[in-house]
Amino acid sequence: MEHIKVVVHLLINGDAHDLAIAPEATLSEVLRGQLGLTGTKDGCGTGECGACTVLADGRPILSCLTLAFECQGREITTIEGVACNGELNPVQQAFIDAGAIQCGFCTPGMVLATIALLNETPHPSFAEIEKALEGVLCRCTGYNKIVEAVNRAAEAIAARLKGGTSCQTP
Amino acid sequence: MSDPLKYVGQPIARVDGPAKVTGKARFTVDVQPPGTLVCRILRSPHPHARILGIDISAAQKLPGVKAVVTADDTLKIKHGFVETPRYPADQYPLAVGVVRHVGEEIAAVAAVDEHTAEAALKLIKVEYEILPAVFDPEEAMKADAPEVHPSHPKVTEPFRNIAGKTETGWGDVDQGLAESDYVRTDRFESHLRTHGYLEPQATVASWEDGKLNVWTSSMGPFIKRKKLAQTLGLPLSAVRVHKSYVGGAFGGKIDLFSHEFCAALLSMKTGRPVKVVVSREEIFAAYRHGQPLIVELTTGVKKDGSIVAQRIRTINNCGAYKGSGVVVIFLSWGFAMATYRIPNMAYEGFAVYTNNTVRCPQRGHGAPQMRFAIESQMDMIAEEIGLDPVAIRLVNARLPDEQLPNGDNVHNCGLVECIEKAAERINLRERYGSSRNKAAEGGSLRRGVGIGVSAYFGGSLIYPNSSSVIVKLNDDGSLIILTGSLDIGQGAETILTQIVAEELQVPISQISIMAADTETTPVDIGVWISGNAYVTGNAAREAAMAVRHKILEIAAQELETETCQLVLSEKAVSVTGAPERRMSYAEIYEASVRSRRGDPIIGEGHWRTMRDVPTHPSLATAKGRWTENYAFDAQAAEVEVDIETGKARLVRAVTAHDCGFPINPLNVDGQIDGQVSMALGHAFLEEVMMENGRTLNPSWLEYRMPTIGEMALSESIDVITESYVVGQPYRTKEVGEGYVSAILAAIANALYDAVGVRLYTTPFTPERILKALKEKAQADSGNA
Ligand code: FES
Ligand code: FES
Numbered sequence: 001m002e003h004i005k006v007v008v009h010l011l012i013n014g015d016a017h018d019l020a021i022a023p024e025a026t027l028s029e030v031l032r033g034q035l036g037l038t039g040t041k042d043g044c045g046t047g048e049c050g051a052c053t054v055l056a057d058g059r060p061i062l063s064c065l066t067l068a069f070e071c072q073g074r075e076i077t078t079i080e081g082v083a084c085n086g087e088l089n090p091v092q093q094a095f096i097d098a099g100a101i102q103c104g105f106c107t108p109g110m111v112l113a114t115i116a117l118l119n120e121t122p123h124p125s126f127a128e129i130e131k132a133l134e135g136v137l138c139r140c141t142g143y144n145k146i147v148e149a150v151n152r153a154a155e156a157i158a159a160r161l162k163g164g165t166s167c168q169t170p
Numbered sequence: 171m172s173d174p175l176k177y178v179g180q181p182i183a184r185v186d187g188p189a190k191v192t193g194k195a196r197f198t199v200d201v202q203p204p205g206t207l208v209c210r211i212l213r214s215p216h217p218h219a220r221i222l223g224i225d226i227s228a229a230q231k232l233p234g235v236k237a238v239v240t241a242d243d244t245l246k247i248k249h250g251f252v253e254t255p256r257y258p259a260d261q262y263p264l265a266v267g268v269v270r271h272v273g274e275e276i277a278a279v280a281a282v283d284e285h286t287a288e289a290a291l292k293l294i295k296v297e298y299e300i301l302p303a304v305f306d307p308e309e310a311m312k313a314d315a316p317e318v319h320p321s322h323p324k325v326t327e328p329f330r331n332i333a334g335k336t337e338t339g340w341g342d343v344d345q346g347l348a349e350s351d352y353v354r355t356d357r358f359e360s361h362l363r364t365h366g367y368l369e370p371q372a373t374v375a376s377w378e379d380g381k382l383n384v385w386t387s388s389m390g391p392f393i394k395r396k397k398l399a400q401t402l403g404l405p406l407s408a409v410r411v412h413k414s415y416v417g418g419a420f421g422g423k424i425d426l427f428s429h430e431f432c433a434a435l436l437s438m439k440t441g442r443p444v445k446v447v448v449s450r451e452e453i454f455a456a457y458r459h460g461q462p463l464i465v466e467l468t469t470g471v472k473k474d475g476s477i478v479a480q481r482i483r484t485i486n487n488c489g490a491y492k493g494s495g496v497v498v499i500f501l502s503w504g505f506a507m508a509t510y511r512i513p514n515m516a517y518e519g520f521a522v523y524t525n526n527t528v529r530c531p532q533r534g535h536g537a538p539q540m541r542f543a544i545e546s547q548m549d550m551i552a553e554e555i556g557l558d559p560v561a562i563r564l565v566n567a568r569l570p571d572e573q574l575p576n577g578d579n580v581h582n583c584g585l586v587e588c589i590e591k592a593a594e595r596i597n598l599r600e601r602y603g604s605s606r607n608k609a610a611e612g613g614s615l616r617r618g619v620g621i622g623v624s625a626y627f628g629g630s631l632i633y634p635n636s637s638s639v640i641v642k643l644n645d646d647g648s649l650i651i652l653t654g655s656l657d658i659g660q661g662a663e664t665i666l667t668q669i670v671a672e673e674l675q676v677p678i679s680q681i682s683i684m685a686a687d688t689e690t691t692p693v694d695i696g697v698w699i700s701g702n703a704y705v706t707g708n709a710a711r712e713a714a715m716a717v718r719h720k721i722l723e724i725a726a727q728e729l730e731t732e733t734c735q736l737v738l739s740e741k742a743v744s745v746t747g748a749p750e751r752r753m754s755y756a757e758i759y760e761a762s763v764r765s766r767r768g769d770p771i772i773g774e775g776h777w778r779t780m781r782d783v784p785t786h787p788s789l790a791t792a793k794g795r796w797t798e799n800y801a802f803d804a805q806a807a808e809v810e811v812d813i814e815t816g817k818a819r820l821v822r823a824v825t826a827h828d829c830g831f832p833i834n835p836l837n838v839d840g841q842i843d844g845q846v847s848m849a850l851g852h853a854f855l856e857e858v859m860m861e862n863g864r865t866l867n868p869s870w871l872e873y874r875m876p877t878i879g880e881m882a883l884s885e886s887i888d889v890i891t892e893s894y895v896v897g898q899p900y901r902t903k904e905v906g907e908g909y910v911s912a913i914l915a916a917i918a919n920a921l922y923d924a925v926g927v928r929l930y931t932t933p934f935t936p937e938r939i940l941k942a943l944k945e946k947a948q949a950d951s952g953n954a
Contacts, residue, residue, distance in 0.1 A: 039193015
């Protein structure tokens, strides 16, 4: 079958890509299928689980509901793009240290949603954490250790800023 | 006094954490060999129908379609969760002649892309003759019910559709009940819930040069290899199941699934890799969920609360094929007998075929349903005879070294301490009953507390019955572990690494682990029988010990001393009291290769739960030993109910658990938190709603799993009953599925404590709570 393709220009984790895609292709399909960035997970494909969360200009979006061609001109960050100079992002490290990862399928979405939260709100209240992560389902952890990870990450980032480290989170 | 433990018992971060947190961990959905075809499956729209004809010609002609298969392309070999002489396999991978539930697999397509595959499905014409169907298990048992399958030949009652029966007991229940001071009978019902694994079911199969390579989201590669080989008519050696990470399973990814078979068959037909990712809607509507049980429970007690006799009858709506339905009716008996002493018991359980989707294990596998019933009734009895919920449980709780009716022993059972500690932490004795239905400060919110207890077995004999582990020393002194175990989120790779680290005093970062590949790693019991920590863990310990022996022998020889004079630390061996007489593992490796004709120091270890028992116990009579390994727990809940809206929530959960000893306390806490969350979903939120075999809410929008907004406070208390000693076998107990049960009962009991209404059916929806409150108000005013 012949399918129409359109060429899009996407900026992903700082890299520019010119890609021929189906006009109806979602961002998650392009990331996972065409670019091999399979760290972005697809748990439902219909906007219900949040596993596919990525950042567009620093704000969380559901990549399964976003058309790829709509992302032109926006800076997309996926889980593959949050470590800095080969060192884990403090949010990633906090998820490991707090035991906030079990199967790990929700982890990329959770980490990105947390990064977005902490960029806007460096010291979130529980209600703010709740609001930011409400759309990302985790079946394994019961969320307790995820909340702990968010708090740990907030502390680590604050300490790092004090120390004047140059690494920027997206 | 041995040295304190450095790795085992420590809250060590998961070894697969970095892979998972960077997106590098490869799950089955991420496996995409070049040239992969997309597989989609045609499913029955009818709950019960005869297939009169299937026409695939139009689908085959569609450009981009590479193969279409139906039952005629298969060997028509059946499979089942249970395959025993009593319960032979009963399900074809693709329907032969009849479909018995909505969603049953009829045909499969492999095409160049998803659109083409979907379009091809629409071109397949199936002609059906609709047959009468039955959905309710008690309806299905009636003499005039539509027949899903003939009743099991050994079942003597005049019931239809009986897939299986478990019948067991001891003592004289009638006499026991007659001698009791207080007797009551209640009926409890539980509902259909799904596992909710985040990673969908998915399989990639690639047939190359006579070998079937498979990646599949599973709970153990060896069982999948066996069932695929069996249904495809291949020798075991022609199937290789590779490792991929698993995005949650909770019991739902054990059985052979038709999509796995279809991907394999289509790859064999086309010679190309074939991938199937099942949609979330399909999972909800066509896949295997848990098992709703009806439990009828009669219990007689003495004035002091001690149980004299219990009669239990369970009915399991097991769906269109046996699945694990005939196992649940057996396990439910076990979940009834393991916690309390019951001098006289009569148990019968029926698994009943209906035209619903097939059922499979789900975390707890019958325990939540059974403990909900027993523990709810326990509180009712306590209230009637004037005991508190703690006292009645302490009277009946099993004590260390008690023999169970099946010949198992509870060994160092910590149940009494669990009950005491959970009750104490939530202040149950003081709080229970004190605030019942009393208006909180002018509002509509009421709070109550409750308790429940449970026990769970681990590591029972079931194919492949044992685990082996290999530990290899590298020439730089680091280690490699080879294990067939699979990390599905529970932390298998981490705890095995900890055990090997402890035995050999090699830092975690210096140990790599190769897991879950049927060809390159040794056999493993699988991560679905709660046996990883005990069975595979002991195998890892044995393997490490074999390496340790070699290391010590060589060091003793080279350092000219006795092995008993040597100590291991930080990848080196030294002589006690003379630290300068020391050899690194790298030097020992070199010495071994030199002096032992090339021996590079490889250790192997094996473990099996019970040495002398040939097979698992009888599913029919429950006779025969089961395991060495019972974990115990008591859980307490604090629940808040809004009497105006009927909305209830779990505020706080306390889990006092005897898991033997925690190999990794961080993992154990994580398992507990996750199970508390799952149980609160069970109690308040989740239900797969079915009407005439069709799922009404096949999405997460309509099937509400707990979000972070429903998170409850979760506290845990270790009751340590076993210990880990380097060089010795240990008996730790399971933590992966035992804590979904007592907490469910505790929630039910706390709900009663809060508002004085008793719910006999899960889930505790606002409608049910409001209805019960209304009935109570009417009854109260009638009494006034
Ligand atoms: S995959 Fe996008 S929300 Fe579930
Ligand atoms: S860790 Fe498994 S879904 Fe969150």
